[in-house]
Amino acid sequence: MSSVNISIIGAGSAVFSLRLVSDLCKTEGLYGSKVTLMDINQDRLDAVYILASRFAEEMNANLEFSKTTVLEEAIKGRDFVVNSALIGGHDFLDRVRAIGEKHGYFRGIDSQEFNMVSDYYTLTNWNQLSFFLKIAKLMERHAPDAWLLQAANPVFEGTTLIRRYSSIKMVGFCHGHYDVREVAETLGIPIEEVDWQVAGVNHGIWLNRFKRNGEDLYALIQKYAANYDPRRFKPINPFNVQMSPATIDMYRFYGLVPIGDTVRNSGWKHHYNQETLVKWYGAPWGSPDSEPGWQWYKEQLGQVTGATVALAKAIEQFPEASLEKLIVEGSRGLSGDFARQAAQLYNKNSLSGEQHIPFIDAIINDSSARFVLNTLNEGAIPGIEDNVAVEVPALVDREGIHTEAIDPPLPERIVKWYLKPRVLRMEWALEAFIERDSDLIVEILLKDPRTKSYEQAKAVVREIFETEGLSE
Amino acid sequence: MSSVNISIIGAGSAVFSLRLVSDLCKTEGLYGSKVTLMDINQDRLDAVYILASRFAEEMNANLEFSKTTVLEEAIKGRDFVVNSALIGGHDFLDRVRAIGEKHGYFRGIDSQEFNMVSDYYTLTNWNQLSFFLKIAKLMERHAPDAWLLQAANPVFEGTTLIRRYSSIKMVGFCHGHYDVREVAETLGIPIEEVDWQVAGVNHGIWLNRFKRNGEDLYALIQKYAANYDPRRFKPINPFNVQMSPATIDMYRFYGLVPIGDTVRNSGWKHHYNQETLVKWYGAPWGSPDSEPGWQWYKEQLGQVTGATVALAKAIEQFPEASLEKLIVEGSRGLSGDFARQAAQLYNKNSLSGEQHIPFIDAIINDSSARFVLNTLNEGAIPGIEDNVAVEVPALVDREGIHTEAIDPPLPERIVKWYLKPRVLRMEWALEAFIERDSDLIVEILLKDPRTKSYEQAKAVVREIFETEGLSE
Ligand SMILES: NC(=O)c1ccc[n+]([C@@H]2O[C@H](COP(=O)([O-])OP(=O)(O)OC[C@H]3O[C@@H](n4cnc5c(N)ncnc54)[C@H](O)[C@@H]3O)[C@@H](O)[C@H]2O)c1
Ligand SMILES: NC(=O)c1ccc[n+]([C@@H]2O[C@H](COP(=O)([O-])OP(=O)(O)OC[C@H]3O[C@@H](n4cnc5c(N)ncnc54)[C@H](O)[C@@H]3O)[C@@H](O)[C@H]2O)c1
Numbered sequence: 001m002s003s004v005n006i007s008i009i010g011a012g013s014a015v016f017s018l019r020l021v022s023d024l025c026k027t028e029g030l031y032g033s034k035v036t037l038m039d040i041n042q043d044r045l046d047a048v049y050i051l052a053s054r055f056a057e058e059m060n061a062n063l064e065f066s067k068t069t070v071l072e073e074a075i076k077g078r079d080f081v082v083n084s085a086l087i088g089g090h091d092f093l094d095r096v097r098a099i100g101e102k103h104g105y106f107r108g109i110d111s112q113e114f115n116m117v118s119d120y121y122t123l124t125n126w127n128q129l130s131f132f133l134k135i136a137k138l139m140e141r142h143a144p145d146a147w148l149l150q151a152a153n154p155v156f157e158g159t160t161l162i163r164r165y166s167s168i169k170m171v172g173f174c175h176g177h178y179d180v181r182e183v184a185e186t187l188g189i190p191i192e193e194v195d196w197q198v199a200g201v202n203h204g205i206w207l208n209r210f211k212r213n214g215e216d217l218y219a220l221i222q223k224y225a226a227n228y229d230p231r232r233f234k235p236i237n238p239f240n241v242q243m244s245p246a247t248i249d250m251y252r253f254y255g256l257v258p259i260g261d262t263v264r265n266s267g268w269k270h271h272y273n274q275e276t277l278v279k280w281y282g283a284p285w286g287s288p289d290s291e292p293g294w295q296w297y298k299e300q301l302g303q304v305t306g307a308t309v310a311l312a313k314a315i316e317q318f319p320e321a322s323l324e325k326l327i328v329e330g331s332r333g334l335s336g337d338f339a340r341q342a343a344q345l346y347n348k349n350s351l352s353g354e355q356h357i358p359f360i361d362a363i364i365n366d367s368s369a370r371f372v373l374n375t376l377n378e379g380a381i382p383g384i385e386d387n388v389a390v391e392v393p394a395l396v397d398r399e400g401i402h403t404e405a406i407d408p409p410l411p412e413r414i415v416k417w418y419l420k421p422r423v424l425r426m427e428w429a430l431e432a433f434i435e436r437d438s439d440l441i442v443e444i445l446l447k448d449p450r451t452k453s454y455e456q457a458k459a460v461v462r463e464i465f466e467t468e469g470l471s472e
Numbered sequence: 473m474s475s476v477n478i479s480i481i482g483a484g485s486a487v488f489s490l491r492l493v494s495d496l497c498k499t500e501g502l503y504g505s506k507v508t509l510m511d512i513n514q515d516r517l518d519a520v521y522i523l524a525s526r527f528a529e530e531m532n533a534n535l536e537f538s539k540t541t542v543l544e545e546a547i548k549g550r551d552f553v554v555n556s557a558l559i560g561g562h563d564f565l566d567r568v569r570a571i572g573e574k575h576g577y578f579r580g581i582d583s584q585e586f587n588m589v590s591d592y593y594t595l596t597n598w599n600q601l602s603f604f605l606k607i608a609k610l611m612e613r614h615a616p617d618a619w620l621l622q623a624a625n626p627v628f629e630g631t632t633l634i635r636r637y638s639s640i641k642m643v644g645f646c647h648g649h650y651d652v653r654e655v656a657e658t659l660g661i662p663i664e665e666v667d668w669q670v671a672g673v674n675h676g677i678w679l680n681r682f683k684r685n686g687e688d689l690y691a692l693i694q695k696y697a698a699n700y701d702p703r704r705f706k707p708i709n710p711f712n713v714q715m716s717p718a719t720i721d722m723y724r725f726y727g728l729v730p731i732g733d734t735v736r737n738s739g740w741k742h743h744y745n746q747e748t749l750v751k752w753y754g755a756p757w758g759s760p761d762s763e764p765g766w767q768w769y770k771e772q773l774g775q776v777t778g779a780t781v782a783l784a785k786a787i788e789q790f791p792e793a794s795l796e797k798l799i800v801e802g803s804r805g806l807s808g809d810f811a812r813q814a815a816q817l818y819n820k821n822s823l824s825g826e827q828h829i830p831f832i833d834a835i836i837n838d839s840s841a842r843f844v845l846n847t848l849n850e851g852a853i854p855g856i857e858d859n860v861a862v863e864v865p866a867l868v869d870r871e872g873i874h875t876e877a878i879d880p881p882l883p884e885r886i887v888k889w890y891l892k893p894r895v896l897r898m899e900w901a902l903e904a905f906i907e908r909d910s911d912l913i914v915e916i917l918l919k920d921p922r923t924k925s926y927e928q929a930k931a932v933v934r935e936i937f938e939t940e941g942l943s944e
């Protein structure tokens with residue numbers, strides 16, 4: 001048992017924080033640890049603090065919580081800093097998207113080829129990227145040996161940026177690769193029997209290995225794809241797109257199955273308008289990255305935030321109440337996914353699926369385990385520069401991150417037609433940010449199928465950057 | 473004096489062939505050589521043959537001409553093979569462009585970001601690329617030690633393709649870099665005093681060095697750009713764009729002056745429609761790559777071809793007539809450029825500016841000279857793969873091509889925002905050709921600002937490839 005100092009920046013992100021807290025409560029190797037919750041939203045912070053403390057108490061977990069609204073305080077002397085903050089919140093994303101749509105950019109200018117995820121801004125996110133660097137710089141000064149665990153998006157741009165411009169230890173996390181399970185499930189194969197690997201960049205990962213006892217299970221996928229009938233695809237919620245027609249279409253073109261959010265990150269072919277979205281990602285939403293799909297997601301988030309604050313209030317007023325009971329009963333009104341997640345919080349035998357706490361455990365207690373992580377390429381994927389963050393499986397132990405050999409390697413088709421153009425977009429976006437040069441954003445928009453004139457691109461960028469004061 | 477066997481494939485390209493022949497006549501080191509003219513157009517071939525023979529006679533040049541319509545005959549036993557053939561001719565280009573425009577692609581689908589030159593097709597040119605490989609394969613068999621000098625476009629894709637898929641010695645030529653003179657002239661600097669270098673890829677080259685006695689002349693360019701008034705730009709013909717507003721705009725963004733056809737090869741910002749073209753490349757044409765600009769060019773070409781055939785007829789009927797007199801007088805009706813070129817043919821002290829014959833002279837007679845050539849990168853430009861053809865200055869002697877060190881190196885801005893995306897487009901186009909997979913052309917069009925739907929891209933590609941029988 002090794003106690004460490006952990007902090008969560010943007011802890012007001014309730015779902016996320018409680019998932020980490022519940023994982024911590026189930027990881028006895030980290031008992032005795034101190035957890036600092038940090039957020040600038042006092043109400044959310046207070047609520048999460050109350051719930052986290054009570055949750056640990058009910059789980060008999062030996063953890064100590066504190067809270068702060070001051071970033072430095074959450075960094076000084078910490079061993080692990082988790083960042084899940086979204087600067088400006090969803091309101092910022094919505095405002096920027098609305099300006100984009102006003103100027104003729106369906107779903108906003110940050111929706112770009114191979115990057116359509118609606119809270120993964122890469123062009124207008126200078127506030128977010130600045131915050132990433134701010135944390136890294138504070139860590140260099142106040143916690144130079146600590147690890148920064150990046151959960152906030154864009155993980156691809158963020159990991160590359162921080163690793164290039166800071167000396168701290170840093171790794172990016174995403175849970176997208178869990179959808180490998182759904183692929184296996186669909187084919188009727190128990191995931192435990194599968195020898196799988198994924199590789200690529202964050203939100204652009206591909207199932208390069210999929211075997212059982214040495215036998216290549218891609219034969220099954222091929223058969224599945226050959227018999228696939230898009231009309232029979234009925235998603236249960238907007239995020240339920242792992243086996244959507246878009247996936248099959250991408251598989252046919254790229255030769256491997258795209259995993260997790262990669263399915264959402266195809267090109268314009270699947271994203272021109274609501275009608276196309278519905279065609280490729282299923283009715284009625286057409287993926288999470290449609291107007292109705294994203295609306296659905298924000299409503300869920302809103303309900304969870306509302307519930308969090310309400311629960312915290314209830315616990316304050318009735319200290320004798322059982323949080324477990326309140327959560328399990330209260331979450332019944334939520335959609336299936338959220339209800340399942342809520343129920344899982346108290347299940348001692350099941351972790352949340354977020355990799356952060358198991359990663360800390362592996363590093364601290366040398367309990368070697370396998371992860372899918374975002375870290376610098378350094379040769380893992382040939383054809384991609386060494387100083388670009390890739391998302392690959394890795395073993396983690398006290399010595400750090402040991403990236404697996406990617407075998408079989410990603411096909412040329414994926415490197416040349418998907419990863420390289422995506423990497424270029426990342427490079428362009430980072431240069432625009434580093435130089436604080438919004439003309440580069442205009443230049444990126446000149447390659448955009450939605451741009452009809454230079455004036456249009458110039459106008460939308462000017463309005464967004466001026467209205468939001470991004471260049472400051 | 474060393475005699476060699478040279479052949480010119482596509483010799484019916486009259487301007488080009490007579491320029492080479494006149495250069496040969498002025499290169500005494502190659503006297504005694506045998507020149508084979510090859511073309512599938514018998515009329516053009518006959519005409520060029522008559523004119524070439526007569527021209528050499530009047531110049532007292534010891535050269536022996538032959539002609540053939542059979543490709544193999546022009547390859548067997550040759551030391552140098554020049555390829556300037558355009559498979560399908562301008563009619564093919566026009567037909568493909570017209571189908572593109574019908575489907576909503578202004579200037580046709582081969583006009584692409586960083587590749588707007590109207591006879592430089594890269595997507596629908598499988599006929600042209602097949603012919604390149606056919607020549608290379610015939611050379612491997614029948615003239616394995618010979619050099620292939622590539623003049624036909626696309627030189628970038630072509631050089632990369634041949635060098636990757638054939639073992640023959642091969643180099644690509646373009647005369648675009650001569651426009652460095654115009655830059656110097658405009659600034660009032662004698663070109664002989666300038667220490668200059670250009671680097672990039674064919675039709676994408678940049679003036680990376682521009683000095684006099686160690687002093688950086690970019691200070692003058694900066695001043696020139698600062699005082700540049702686009703309203704005062706009046707091109708004398710569509711090609712007169714080296715000092716156009718587009719050039720200044722590119723210089724401001726990329727940090728170096730684009731040279732030659734590079735000016736035409738900017739992004740959509742300068743190419744959306746005729747109005748934009750006129751704004752950036754001057755009235756009335758708006759560059760050679762506009763409807764009226766290209767019309768102008770084809771008319772000139774037509775007149776030259778007409779004049780060639782007429783001249784040859786005249787020589788046949790009146791063997792005592794002086795070709796020199798006929799040419800000089802006959803070319804008076806042509807535009808300034810063509811008239812000057814015609815007059816220059818007989819000027820013993822002035823070569824045409826095409827690099828082919830001086831290159832042969834340098835190789836054969838070890839008369840080390842400086843060229844700007846297309847050859848594999850092999851480290852010349854960092855950030856670009858070794859097996860990609862770049863256009864760089866090189867010394868040539870009996871040992872072959874010695875690429876100059878590129879100093880100062882190209883700025884990141886150019887590598888990242890211009891060369892890398894251009895290289896990716898080349899890679900995509902070559903894969904489509906190698907795999908004979910027109911779906912890849914559709915995929916390229918999905919990135920095109922003119923594409924509004926997948927169906928549109930699919931339809932235009934299908935119509936072009938079916939109508940022209942390109943996949944066969
Ligand atoms: N990596 C993953 O697996 C994953 C999954 C889902 C979401 N995300 C990302 O996580 C981030 C959060 O998403 P969300 O929907 O929970 O957003 P949210 O707005 O609900 O929560 C973010 C929190 O950050 C706080 N915050 C804002 N500015 C702050 C600042 N300066 N300092 C400290 N805290 C600040 C907010 O008050 C809020 O509580 C996003 O970037 C999202 O894309 C990542
Ligand atoms: N590298 C340079 O500096 C440069 C400059 C200008 C033009 N070009 C290129 O040169 C090429 C020729 O252009 P052009 O305007 O003279 O075209 P053109 O059509 O006038 O001449 C090309 C010749 O090729 C011949 N030809 C066609 N198919 C043939 C075959 N199968 N075998 C032999 N000959 C064949 C035609 O009969 C014609 O005589 C084009 O690719 C053009 O882009 C290169």
